[in-house]
Amino acid sequence: MDEQDFPKQDPQQNNPYTGAPGFSPYPEEPRKLKHSGPGIASFVIAMVTIAGYIVSFIVAGALVGPVVNEPLTFNDQGGEGFLFLGLSVLALAALNFIGLVVGIIGLALRGRRKVFGIIGTIINGLILLMFVLLIAVVLISVGAL
Structure with missing residues (x-):
């Protein structure tokens, strides 16, 4: 057998300390995930409804305010504030x-960021929970439940 029959070996290849690195020499860029559209929409809806609740309570307070200040009198003017x-x-x-x-x-979408979906779901869920609890308290105080 000749030397040509054997494959040439690099002398550094047999050395365990100089072999191929266990990591990539260039760091891989992490995949940049996009925010989920429905998650952003849920967050925006939550912010709009919070602003809507604030505005509606201010407007209703302004409409009902003169009626509440007059003791033992009933005016039909206050009805529109309560209706609103x-x-x-x-x-x-x-x-x-x-x-x-x-x-x-938005939370169910794969391959998307879920930050806005989580925040929007939590805020909307808490507001709905408070609404249901408010109705339950009113019904209990009236004696319907």
Whole structure:
């Protein structure tokens, strides 16, 4: 047998300390995940409903304020304030429910960031929970439950 029959070996290849590194010489760039669209929408819906609740309570307070200040008198003027408050709270609660569903959809998407989906789902869920608890307290205080 000749030397040509054997494959040439690098003298450093047999050395365990100079072999191929266990890591890539160039760091791989991490995949940059995009934020989920439904998650952002859920977060925006939560912020809009919080602002809507604040505005509706301020407007209803301004409409009902003169009626409440007059003791033992009943005016029909205060009814529109209570009606506005009730309808706006119901509309905003429906919007919170939509935001909760959209947030859950944003959490279910794969390959997307879930930060806004988590925040939007938590805020919308907490607002809906407070709304349900408010209705339960009112029904208990009236004696319906």
